[in-house]
Amino acid sequence: MPEPILAAAGFTYTYPDAPAPALADIDLELEPGSLTVLAGESGSGKSTLLRAACGLVPHFHGGEASGELSVGGLDVRDNGPGELSQVCGTLFQEPESQVVMGGVRAEIALGLEHRGESPAAVARAVEEAALALGIAHLLSRRADTLSGGELQRVALAAAMAHRPRLLLLDEPTSQLDPVAGDELIWMLRRLNEEWGTTIVLSEHRLERCLPAADRVLALDRGRLACDAPPSEFLAWAAEARPVLATPAARLFSLAGLRPLPASVKEAKKTLGVSGLGGRVSEPASTRRRKRGQAALELRSVWHEIADGPAILRGVDLRVEAGELVALMGRNGAGKSTLLKHAKGLLEPTRGSIKASGEVALLLQNPGDYLIHEHAREEAGERALLGAGLQGRGEADPRDLSGGERQRLALEVVLSGEEPPAVVCLDEPTRGMDRARKEALALRLHELAAGGAAVIVATHDPEFAARLADRVLLMGEGELIADGSTAEVLAGGWYFATEVARVLGGAGGALTPEQGAAVLERELVS
Amino acid sequence: MSLVPVYRRRASALHAARAGVSASFCLALAFAPILFDNPIVLGALLCAVIAAGIGAGVARELRRWAAIAFGLALLVVIVNPLVTSDGLTVLVRGGSFLGRRWDITLEATIYGAVAALRVLDVVLAFALLSAAVDPDELLRALRRVSYRSALTAALTTRLVPVLARDASRKSEAARCRPRPPGRSTVARAAVAGSLERAVELAAALEVRGYSRARRPQVARRPWSRHDFRVLASAVAIAGLAVVAKLAGAGGFQAYPTTHVSAGPAQAAVAVAFVALAAAPFLGAAGRLGVARA
Structure with missing residues (x-):
């Protein structure tokens, strides 16, 4: 066996002032040229392990480390991030916070210049990295004109321009829309297969990256809970950590089928079918819904800007009290603009909007709502209780976990005198693990049960399937589909859950539970 | 659109020249107003920056910076007559307070306006730098x-x-x-x-x-005609500013009565500043910019 690119023996690390270690007794060896996925719930230690591998832990963050961890033969306790950067490239979650220079070419060149490479070598490496990642057309662009997906690819090019043997990626797709996220994963697969770069990737949406993985490491409270190939990991997850299992694996597990699939292709192969049963019964346009009290009504709403295309084009929409609506569509389709209009942050250039009461809006970054030094000051004790943060009133909101921040931010926007008639959330599940998504869905169901109309803009079909009873699909500022969740998400190709793709839309099944019921029926008959 | 104007690559002589040279040109335009009090010369320098901005295709960015700088300039116009009671032409008698007279004079108001003009000149010269000089290359x-x-x-x-x-x-x-x-x-x-x-x-x-990090190695790059033209303009602007100052072409007396030197020398200096600032952008060679850089 070749010398491992990363080797740990009893590695334990504790952040400064932390009561418990973030990593405990980690033993592992990574083979060169492998693609490894790190799985685990939020706070399980995935990011810490990656930060240890690139030397930020303990050199940048401080704290106490014991045991052995070496990367490319360099001991991380003796070598800091500067030395380890010779061996590994690192990419974090937030693209805006890791691009240093103003221009794309200068950004990719920076690391090479740090190494003292000659201008000719720098120019060549920049060109090759840009071509490898399909961003040659961006080389002359300024960083502030790029989308999140483009920025993340530029950061990846900068991390790998010096051809590191190991690439460490900490949830690199969490801030990207699904198209950009999928493109990034394909890109990593290509780097791994064609250049032989060893890749270690942490990710919550495992269904996206398991098909490319050689191995999965599952962490639980800082300990290595599973170290296995994808199929064995799925079998372990189905038994021990169902929240880590992919939807297709959960479908098979619930239906009692084996082996558990790591991809839609594998699942279909096992089932031996390309589609089961008939599709959902009615097309979207013929759907009839009971007319209740309108909580929000948009009549022919346009949003036009002076020197660009119209962002909303005559949107007509009626959402009733107690309805749970998922608003889907690609980036730039107009989802966020529609929600801002509903809240009154934007005025329509034409058309009218009526709401039966207050509209609460939670924008994409919950941290933007938290502006005080103590959690209690954000919205009072009642909000802390609603967010499940009793006893944390004195905590600095910036020290709360991502999930806690979001719960608190939601309670902040809900903390008016009267309960809101409409609750809107813009991309609330970015970077969330499945357990946190379930908890959010539960809270939104509570709000709907209390009479609020809930509208959630999301790219996540699995979350939409869990949450909504109606899905609106937007494209180019128009509503292009409006139907029940099953109608819209079971019949689609891109806007479809993994279960719907496995079953070809059979029976309108979207979730593993619904899919398992369909499979049982089909298999029995 | 960005709240703060930032650099965008454009087809102009200033963008095509190497960053050090383009920065020198902008700094020469920022340096010159520091030497002068004469409003004719300062006005000409403002025109020179605007001409260079138009030539470089960044007039829109300069306009946005001007909106930001205007507030600062207005503050100077207001504050100067409040803190200085020099000058013989009293516009408003403010009485005595803290052992001194707080009169507002015409001369102090005029001098405030001149200082504000200088502020606008300097801010817009730096705005030209931020909008037309590649910060990555410069840095x-x-x-x-x-x-x-x-x-x-x-x-x-x-x-x-x-x-x-x-x-x-x-x-x-x-x-x-x-x-x-x-x-x-x-x-x-x-x-x-x-x-x-x-x-x-x-x-x-x-x-x-x-x-x-190690010190980056120098990339050898041949000098283009834009480099020569822009550098020549920069040197000429800085040189003219020094020579005109030494020759007393920028005469201006603020107190006790305002006196502005306004003769052929001032007119010549004013025209020369505008012509030198516009020079890199004139002619076919100046317009082709990026395409032949």
Whole structure:
């Protein structure tokens, strides 16, 4: 066996002032040229392990480390991030916070210049990295004109321009829309297969990256809970950590089928079918819904800007009290603009909007709502209780976990005198693990049960399937589909859950539970 | 559109010239007004910056900077007559307070306006620099002199638009709260957020080998006609400013009565500044810019 690119023996690390270690007794060896996925719930230690591998832990963050961890033969306790950067490239979650220079070419060149490479070598490496990642057309662009997906690819090019043997990626797709996220994963697969770069990737949406993985490491409270190939990991997850299992694996597990699939292709192969049963019964346009009290009504709403295309084009929409609506569509389709209009942050250039009461809006970054030094000051004790943060009133909101921040931010926007008639959330599940998504869905169901109309803009079909009873699909500022969740998400190709793709839309099944019921029926008959 | 005007590559002689040369041109335009009080010369220098901005295709950016600078200039116009009672022509008698007279004079008001004109000149010259000189190229050159200072400057130029967007998002989120907080609270949160960004950026720099950074090697690049033309203009503007100052062509007396020298010498200097600032952009060679750079 070749010398491992990363080797740990009893590695334990504790952040400064932390009561418990973030990593405990980690033993592992990574083979060169492998693609490894790190799985685990939020706070399980995935990011810490990656930060240890690139030397930020303990050199940048401080704290106490014991045991052995070496990367490319360099001991991380003796070598800091500067030395380890010779061996590994690192990419974090937030693209805006890791691009240093103003221009794309200068950004990719920076690391090479740090190494003292000659201008000719720098120019060549920049060109090759840009071509490898399909961003040659961006080389002359300024960083502030790029989308999140483009920025993340530029950061990846900068991390790998010096051809590191190991690439460490900490949830690199969490801030990207699904198209950009999928493109990034394909890109990593290509780097791994064609250049032989060893890749270690942490990710919550495992269904996206398991098909490319050689191995999965599952962490639980800082300990290595599973170290296995994808199929064995799925079998372990189905038994021990169902929240880590992919939807297709959960479908098979619930239906009692084996082996558990790591991809839609594998699942279909096992089932031996390309589609089961008939599709959902009615097309979207013929759907009839009971007319209740309108909580929000948009009549022919346009949003036009002076020197660009119209962002909303005559949107007509009626959402009733107690309805749970998922608003889907690609980036730039107009989802966020529609929600801002509903809240009154934007005025329509034409058309009218009526709401039966207050509209609460939670924008994409919950941290933007938290502006005080103590959690209690954000919205009072009642909000802390609603967010499940009793006893944390004195905590600095910036020290709360991502999930806690979001719960608190939601309670902040809900903390008016009267309960809101409409609750809107813009991309609330970015970077969330499945357990946190379930908890959010539960809270939104509570709000709907209390009479609020809930509208959630999301790219996540699995979350939409869990949450909504109606899905609106937007494209180019128009509503292009409006139907029940099953109608819209079971019949689609891109806007479809993994279960719907496995079953070809059979029976309108979207979730593993619904899919398992369909499979049982089909298999029995 | 970005809240703060930033550099965009354009087809102009100033963009095509090497960053050090283009920066020298802008700095010459910022240096000249510091030497003069004469409003004719200062007005001409303002016209010179605007002409260069139009030639470089960044007039829109200059207009936005001008809007920002105008507030500062107005403040100078207001404050100067309040703090200086020199001058013989009293417009408003303010009486005595704290042992001195607080009269507002015509001369102090005029001098305030002249100082404001100088502020506009300098701010717009730096605006031209930020809009037409590639900061990455400029900072790469500066990194050879002082690596850490140059990188800090690079981070600043990169972070300004990012932080402006962060602040704008926070302000939007504040409007979504049932009881919107005051501006100072949002501003404080934006500052705290910028510190978080700084820590994240520091980590990103560390994993890119910052701690082991070496001085970048020089890229040899032949001098283009744009380099020569822009550098010649820069030298000529700075030289003219020094010579005109020494020759007393920028005569201006603020107190006790205002006297502005306005003769052929001032007119010649004024015309020369505008012509020199516009020179790199004139003719076919000046217009082709990026395509032949």
